[in-house]
Amino acid sequence: EVQLLESGGGLVQPGGSLRLSCAASGFTFSSYALTWVRQAPGKGLEWVSTISYSGGSTYNADSVKGRFTISRDNSKNTLYLQMDSLRAEDTAVYYCAKDRCSGGGCAFDYWGQGTLVTVSS
Amino acid sequence: EIVMTQSPATLSVSPGERATLSCRASQSVSSNLAWYQQKPGQAPRPLIYGASTRATGIPARFSGSGSGTEFTLTISSLQSEDFAVYYCQQYNNWPLTFGGGTKVEIK
Numbered sequence: 001e002v003q004l005l006e007s008g009g010g011l012v013q014p015g016g017s018l019r020l021s022c023a024a025s026g027f028t029f030s031s032y033a034l035t036w037v038r039q040a041p042g043k044g045l046e047w048v049s050t051i052s053y054s055g056g057s058t059y060n061a062d063s064v065k066g067r068f069t070i071s072r073d074n075s076k077n078t079l080y081l082q083m084d085s086l087r088a089e090d091t092a093v094y095y096c097a098k099d100r101c102s103g104g105g106c107a108f109d110y111w112g113q114g115t116l117v118t119v120s121s
Numbered sequence: 122e123i124v125m126t127q128s129p130a131t132l133s134v135s136p137g138e139r140a141t142l143s144c145r146a147s148q149s150v151s152s153n154l155a156w157y158q159q160k161p162g163q164a165p166r167p168l169i170y171g172a173s174t175r176a177t178g179i180p181a182r183f184s185g186s187g188s189g190t191e192f193t194l195t196i197s198s199l200q201s202e203d204f205a206v207y208y209c210q211q212y213n214n215w216p217l218t219f220g221g222g223t224k225v226e227i228k
Contacts (some may be wrong), residue, residue: 014138044221045219045222046224047218107155108165109167109177111166111167112164
């Protein structure tokens, strides 16, 4: 059974940093791209970042470019999102999702339950 | 950026009736279109990918159609568990983009 378990969310002040983790199991982690998608309170889904199976390619939304860094550790079956220079508009539930393909730019076939990030003073 | 527009924003349907949800792309996304269902407090659930292929475990009452810029998700006979918000997503171009969602509510 595929499982994706996010952690690391919480309350952070504007300008602060946070690192999210997504621990994966139930599939060959190193064979698939992975993605972070967020959802602000009461709003729709917004794609944030994708990383290819090897970590060699990454893609980021303009809204987070230069502030967020996606990475993965295939030896630990874990996906990360380093979030710096956080803003109030980054407040959201952050989901990790497994891509259907290795390179990214695919539909998602599994989602984690999400972790809430709140940026507020 | 490809803008995905879903209509209607809210759809009121009686149980057992058919529901038809639309998704339009601002430019062609070929068949690189997915649909997700989301209930309050839950993660999105994959329904359809490749515009018309059902994801694992999805009942046959859910069907997807379309290509290019016009797509449809049809729920043939609504069950109580189908009342939720539905999102379309294109994965033809970066950045990946989602529609604003259609809420299917009980009439």
